[in-house]
Amino acid sequence: MTPEEIHAQAVADQRAARIRSTVLDASGAALVVAGIALWSVPAALIVAGLAVLLIAHPIPIRRS
Numbered sequence: 001m002t003p004e005e006i007h008a009q010a011v012a013d014q015r016a017a018r019i020r021s022t023v024l025d026a027s028g029a030a031l032v033v034a035g036i037a038l039w040s041v042p043a044a045l046i047v048a049g050l051a052v053l054l055i056a057h058p059i060p061i062r063r064s
Contacts, residue, residue: 025055 001009029051037044 022055026051029055 029048033044033048033051036047
């Protein structure tokens with residue numbers, strides 16, 4: 001493989017990992033919301049709104 005092909009593969013792998021992570025985050029949030037909805041629908045809607053905000057705008061974490 002040429003260096004360009006290796007780089008393109010690495011970029012594609014990173015992109016796939018990000019998509020996979022986002023899908024797992026969203027499905028995990030959906031399961032939490034479904035569980036809360038069994039207890040209280042308004043609370044589930046609040047948690048769903050917060051989950052959507054956190055998935056759309058993740059909180060940056062400083063790594064030292």
